[in-house]
Amino acid sequence: MQLVNLKDEQQKVSFTEAVKTGLGRNQGVFFPTDLTRLDNVDALLDLPFAERSAQILAHLIGDELPKDTLTEMVARAFDFPVKLAKVDEKNYCLELFHGPTLAFKDFGGRFMAECIGLFNHGERVTILTATSGDTGAAVAHAFYNKPHVDVVILYPEGKISLAQQKLFTTLGGNIHCYAVEGSFDDCQSLVKQAFLDDEVKQKLGLNSANSINISRLVAQVCYYFEALAQLPKGERGDVHISVPSGNFGNVCAAMIASIIGLPVSKLSAVTNQNDTVPRFIASGQWSPNATIESLSNAMDVSKPNNWPRVQSMLDSGQFEQHDFYSRCVSEQRTQDVMKEVAARGYVAEPHTAIAHEGLTQDKASNSTGIFLATAHPAKFKESVEQVLGQHIKLPKVLQDALEKTCLAQPMTADYEQLKAAIFDKLL
Numbered sequence: 387m388q389l390v391n392l393k394d395e396q397q398k399v400s401f402t403e404a405v406k407t408g409l410g411r412n413q414g415v416f417f418p419t420d421l422t423r424l425d426n427v428d429a430l431l432d433l434p435f436a437e438r439s440a441q442i443l444a445h446l447i448g449d450e451l452p453k454d455t456l457t458e459m460v461a462r463a464f465d466f467p468v469k470l471a472k473v474d475e476k477n478y479c480l481e482l483f484h485g486p487t488l489a490f491k492d493f494g495g496r497f498m499a500e501c502i503g504l505f506n507h508g509e510r511v512t513i514l515t516a517t518s519g520d521t522g523a524a525v526a527h528a529f530y531n532k533p534h535v536d537v538v539i540l541y542p543e544g545k546i547s548l549a550q551q552k553l554f555t556t557l558g559g560n561i562h563c564y565a566v567e568g569s570f571d572d573c574q575s576l577v578k579q580a581f582l583d584d585e586v587k588q589k590l591g592l593n594s595a596n597s598i599n600i601s602r603l604v605a606q607v608c609y610y611f612e613a614l615a616q617l618p619k620g621e622r623g624d625v626h627i628s629v630p631s632g633n634f635g636n637v638c639a640a641m642i643a644s645i646i647g648l649p650v651s652k653l654s655a656v657t658n659q660n661d662t663v664p665r666f667i668a669s670g671q672w673s674p675n676a677t678i679e680s681l682s683n684a685m686d687v688s689k690p691n692n693w694p695r696v697q698s699m700l701d702s703g704q705f706e707q708h709d710f711y712s713r714c715v716s717e718q719r720t721q722d723v724m725k726e727v728a729a730r731g732y733v734a735e736p737h738t739a740i741a742h743e744g745l746t747q748d749k750a751s752n753s754t755g756i757f758l759a760t761a762h763p764a765k766f767k768e769s770v771e772q773v774l775g776q777h778i779k780l781p782k783v784l785q786d787a788l789e790k791t792c793l794a795q796p797m798t799a800d801y802e803q804l805k806a807a808i809f810d811k812l813l
């Protein structure tokens with residue numbers, strides 16, 4: 387797989403290099419130069435998830451990874467199910483929350499950990515990442531106790547749910563957490579600053595686990611194929627997928643899936659009030675506002691890192707612009723949808739409800755709709771219980787995490803303070 391830096395076309399790298407460096411020169415993200423179509427999609431859809439996923443990843447990544455190695459990596463990374471639940475006549479929910487940290491980020495986090503483990507040959511690695519809620523837990527669990535790896539996680543203090551926070555701040559060991567006084571975008575810019583700092587990069591062997599990292603994106607392509615595989619054959623003809631979007635990594639993966647041959651032509655990327663992208667699509671003006679806190683906090687992002695990738699696929703015509711929908715959903719509407727969907731017997735947390743609303747607004751009535759459930763309702767227990775007035779049972783992993791002590795250190799959104807703290811801890 388060859389990738390190009392979208393901010394500097396001179397910089398071309400292999401998959402291995404892109405995984406190891408994360409971000410390119412000028413803070414540019416890497417994107418595959420060629421996305422060729424799979425020629426056997428129907429046959430692929432008949433295969434079991436792990437086997438099919440290994441084939442899709444082999445197609446995307448090419449011969450940089452031996453096929454057998456890749457098959458083993460995928461089997462370890464994707465060792466939990468994906469479920470497609472029928473919610474009403476025309477709509478299905480793709481449940482991506484059956485992994486160890488109850489959100490879709492387990493797919494990318496775990497595959498990335500496999501890749502880093504393979505590429506780093508015992509050299510020291512420090513994974514530095516900002517989390518809007520769910521990346522932290524997925525990455526922390528994926529790398530927990532892995533030799534030669536330290537993980538540093540920055541999260542916006544008080545702006546993520548207790549369940550989200552406790553799933554990573556209680557691990558200890560090689561997982562180091564900082565509660566930053568500020569927003570997710572502040573955390574994201576601290577991470578970007580660290581990547582511009584050669585001293586930090588060299589001393590720590592820095593890598594990012596944000597959805598900037600291409601290994602996470604390619605992993606996510608796989609479950610879109612699984613969605614179609616679980617759909618009854620008669621309903622695969624005209625499919626519209628709705629993705630709740632924050633950093634726009636997940637919808638980027640959906641677009642890649644479509645380009646390499648998944649029979650899905652229409653995509654909705656739905657945001658909460660942090661609506662930089664929907665406003666950009668409507669007006670052509672890129673003007674991020676200050677980040678606003680919402681019920682769907684994992685999407686409280688106003689400067690989505692993956693947008694340049696999505697934009698490149700739209701600009702090149704690889705994905706039709708008129709088949710890409712983007713809208714925002716208000717807090718009030720999010721709660722109303724949670725209630726409406728619950729009345730039909732399905733409990734959706736706020737991000738999932740936002741995805742559902744994308745189908746209600748954008749989908750043609752005859753198409754089959756698939757909306758993504760990106761997190762388990764228990765991860766947003768407080769808001770789900772408050773909105774629905776019904777008790778949510780906690781899965782065991784969450785119960786256990788909630789009983790443990792938070793080990794995160796408080797920090798202001800100041801780069802020098804962060805640098806001093808991580809040097810002190812890791813050198």
Ligand SMILES: *Cc1c(COP(=O)(O)O)cnc(C)c1O
Pocket residue numbers: 489490491519520521597630631632633634635636637684685737760761
């Ligand atoms: C991260 C996250 C999102 C947003 O995904 P992006 O790839 O950043 O657009 C949506 N829902 C949940 C629950 C998340 O954790």
